[in-house]
Amino acid sequence: MVDLEQFESFLSNYNDLMWDYINFWKWKLKVENKKEHILDDKHIETAFRRLSRILPRWQTYRPFDASKCLQILRKSLQRISDAYDTIRGYSLLEFNEAPNESLELIWHELGRTKERGGRINRTGRYYVVAICKPLMLLWGQTLAYDSLVRQKAPFWMPKDCRWSFEDWKRVTGEIQRYLKQNSQITDFLKKKSKEMYGTDSLVPYGEFLDYYYWCQGKCF
Numbered sequence: 047m048v049d050l051e052q053f054e055s056f057l058s059n060y061n062d063l064m065w066d067y068i069n070f071w072k073w074k075l076k077v078e079n080k081k082e083h084i085l086d087d088k089h090i091e092t093a094f095r096r097l098s099r100i101l102p103r104w105q106t107y108r109p110f111d112a113s114k115c116l117q118i119l120r121k122s123l124q125r126i127s128d129a130y131d132t133i134r135g136y137s138l139l140e141f142n143e144a145p146n147e148s149l150e151l152i153w154h155e156l157g158r159t160k161e162r163g164g165r166i167n168r169t170g171r172y173y174v175v176a177i178c179k180p181l182m183l184l185w186g187q188t189l190a191y192d193s194l195v196r197q198k199a200p201f202w203m204p205k206d207c208r209w210s211f212e213d214w215k216r217v218t219g220e221i222q223r224y225l226k227q228n229s230q231i232t233d234f235l236k237k238k239s240k241e242m243y244g245t246d247s248l249v250p251y252g253e254f255l256d257y258y259y260w261c262q263g264k265c266f
Contacts, residue, residue, distance in 0.1 A: 047200045047224065048231050048258060056261040057238065066100045067253055068242070070183050075243060083134055084184065085127040094120050097180055104190075106179045107160060118164035119180070122155040130184060138187040138251040139232065141222040153211045156180055174209040186250030188218060194263030195256055218252075225251065 061068065073096070077084050084093045098116045101107065107115040129148035136144040157172025158164050179190045189195055196203045201220045204213045225232055235254050236246040 048228070048255075050230065050234055052262075053234070053258050056258060059261075060242075060257065064253075064257060066103065067183065067250075070096055070100065071186065071243060071250060071253075074184075074186075075245060075248075078134065083131050085123055085130045090123055090127065093184075094123055097123075097183060100183065101180060104179055106175055110160060115159045115176075118159040119156075121164075122159060126152045126155045134185060135248070136187070137248060138218070138222055139226055141187065141218055149215075150211050152181065153177060153214065169210070171206075171208040171210050173207055174214065175207070177214075182250075182253050182256060186248070186253050188214075188252040189221070189256035189259070191217075191256075192260070195259040198259040198262040198266075199255075221255065 073092075074084050077089055082088065084090070094116075097119065101116070101119075102112040106112075129151045132148040133144045133152070153172070154166050154170070156177040157170075158166050160173045160176035161167055174191045178188050179192075181188050182190045189199065191199075191203075191209075193207070199221075201217055201224070203217060209217075232249075232251075235249050235251055238254065239249040240246045
């Protein structure tokens with residue numbers, strides 16, 4: 047389902063198209079160690095400023111007022127700090143091992159940014175990009191699942207742009223299983239992470255795959 051030759055071709059434009067992500071990920075790698083992370087008290091304001099510049103450009107909050115959504119995001123980042131610290135060491139290959147309670151808290155807190163008044167949705171269904179675009183930046187292990195990616199990624203996808211936590215877990219778990227069964231792809235992405243970021247200690251599998259399917263949507 048992933049053509050490595052095509053992926054290599056797409057990556058030739060990666061630096062130009064994904065400089066927002068590249069700069070954020072390099073900063074994250076520079077900051078994080080066993081004790082410090084980008085949502086701790088020392089770094090959370092910088093993380094918010096970086097996100098507040100990127101997410102509107104990525105049309106994360108359209109058609110809503112991005113400034114109001116970002117006000118909610120600022121508070122949500124504080125609420126998910128501990129949960130983020132819990133999951134940040136898990137890669138997409140270990141998705142099923144990441145603590146469900148932490149993931150679900152993050153789901154609701156990022157999802158509420160695009161809800162009226164910033165309220166938790168009692169059904170648990172949110173605009174998937176409102177959650178997954180910032181989480182892809184922060185964690186790197188989820189795809190952003192915008193409309194192009196939802197059309198091109200060859201996995202089961204809910205038809206609606208609003209997903210439940212269970213929807214997201216099911217789709218992301220399916221992608222995890224696909225990667226674990228295809229070592230050529232994971233080896234390729236480890237190599238690319240090493241080349242681009244100087245390390246393969248935490249490969250942004252979700253972002254790389256999101257970019258691949260987004261490019262497919264643009265090209266085909």
